[in-house]
Structures are given as C-alpha cells and as structure tokens.
Amino acid sequence: MKRTKKLQKICELGLEAIPPFNFKYTVYKPSHFPTKLEDFDEASEAMYRTFRLSQNKIIGLKMADLQKARGKEGIIAEVFSNRSLTDQDLQRIRSHISYAYGLNEDIESFYKAVTNDPSIKGPIKKLRGMRVSCFETLFEILNISSMLQNTTVKRSEQMMENMLSSFGRRVDYDGRQLYVFYTPKDIVESSEQMLRELKVGYRAKFLMEIARHFSINPDLEERLKTMSFEDAKEGLMEIRGVGPYSARIALFQYLRRPNEINFDSWKRKIFSRCFFGNENEEVEKVEREAKQRWGDRMGYAGLYVIEDLFVRNPEMQYWRKKNGS
DNA sequence: AGCCAGGACGGAT
C-alpha cells in the first residue's frame, strides 16, 4: 500500500486569459463525472487539482478566479509539491494550466460563428467565457474514454475509483486528500489479470494496450499536437482499444478540436429532445441537425448546451448515471 | 432466467 504524500506550498502563479473568461465553468464542468483527481469547492469557488511533472514530481494546485484577486480575467494558482521546483518546472506548470483550460483561445470567434442559431443564445449568455477543460494528459484521457465506453456512468465511476485507488498516488495538501493519475509505467508493471479484478471487464486488455503504446512512444502527445486533424484521428485509432468514440473524446478535449462530439446514448436523447421535442430520433438525424445549426463548431456548441442543462438541473447527474455513456 | 445496451475489434462478405 502506497503512502499518502504530503505536498508543501511552493508559490503562487497568476495566469491571464483572453477575455471573456468564465473561471468557474472553465475549471469545473457539472456534466463531468466526479473523480478524486480534483475537487471544486463551491463555497470558496476554488478548484483543487493534481497532476505530475514527471513520475515522481507531483503537483497539487489550488486555483481561483484572478478577477477576484487582481481584477484581471484569468486564474490564480497556488502551487503545492513534494519536491522543490525550478523556474523551468514553474514554466511547465504555467503552460499546462494555460493549455488545459484554453486560456489563450479566442472564444469570441465561436460566439460569432453560431449567431444564426437562437437556441444557443441562452447557454452562451449564462456561460459566457467558458472553455473546454482537459487537465488530463492524452494517456489519461484515453483511459477515461475507455472506461466510459460501452457502459453506464455509474460503472465508469466505479472503474475509475478502483483504478485510482490501486495505481494512483494519494496526496494531501491544503486539507484535501486527492489522487494523482497513474502512469503508463504503473500499468505496464501490473498485469491484465490484476486489472480485471478491478472490474474493468474486457477493457483490461485495452487499458494494458494503451499503457504499452504510451510507454513505447513517450513523444506521442507532442507528435499528435502538430498533426492535421485527419492524421491525428488516424494516429489515435492506431492504438488498439481506441476507436471512433474514444478518438473523438481525445480530439475534442485533449486536442481541442471544436467540431467533435459523440452523440452517445445520453447525449443523443438530450439533443433529440432539444432539436425535435422527443427523445427518440436516430443518431444520424440528430447529428445532421447539429451540423446544420453549428457547422464545424458543433462540439463546442454541444458543450454549451450540455453544461447549461446541468447547471440548471443538478439532478441530471443522477439521470445520466443510469444511461449509457 | 434470459436478453439487451454500450464501443471496439476482427473476420466474413
């Protein structure tokens, strides 16, 4: 059993965003299933989030709205770690946060691109300044996608908790106990049989494949970032266990392509209702309508619709647990 | 108890 690591506060970083910036709903997505990788404190509107700079250099962040602290739009991050950090480390932390939350993205161009659809006006008004968030690495987001595929959200949560408690690191900082995501190495050194015991089912083989792929190709992330959309999609699907569904999640979240969205079983129902007033329309019809309304921004528009729905109806979480992902 | 849903794959067509 691995020990809990205590992290010490190192410093504070201020990061500005291109306005408009919505701190709360950029760092916190009500529609995402909760994991112990992060914890959003509603009362203080602070986001606690872990990640690592290397196998043994662990970071815990406490992020808040820069607007409140310094009157500028962006994020103020308290940095905690188990190691002392160099200037280069701090620079890497900055760029990670900035990329994960799209701080340098021009969100106005999205609003301009969808002005012809009145149905998106409400969500945009409510969530103005919200961006895609993906604090995960590519390896991590593909693990999450694998656990989302072919099951209900309730089971995905279970699998995630089992994997994190077995292979992740426990950390403790600023009064929070969280996990840090496991690495490809942690999984490769394990076995398919061990994964199966964590109730991930047939995914055990896929999770092992993905970990193996990343331990053999450590530069895969950086390579994919420089590729064209088509090449990146192809590159992702070369990994055994990664099909169109997982690739889309990686493309939208990690590679930040605004046109990607999976109309999986629960989203199909939501958008069917949103477009046609009933839950029963087929995926193809829903997808056509989304493309018609939102063109190559359909992923981003979908995000606004979904998050707005979850903000207005917190009980959506419970409805979705029973529905496939 | 039996059957189905939910992605990915691989083999058959």
Next chain:
DNA sequence: ATCCGTCCTGGC
C-alpha cells in the same frame, strides 16, 4: 465498404 459475433457487466 458494411454486417455480425464477441468481449464484460449491470439492469430490466
């Protein structure tokens, strides 16, 4: 190119 059985588990 498209179709089908298989993998696994939980829910009906």
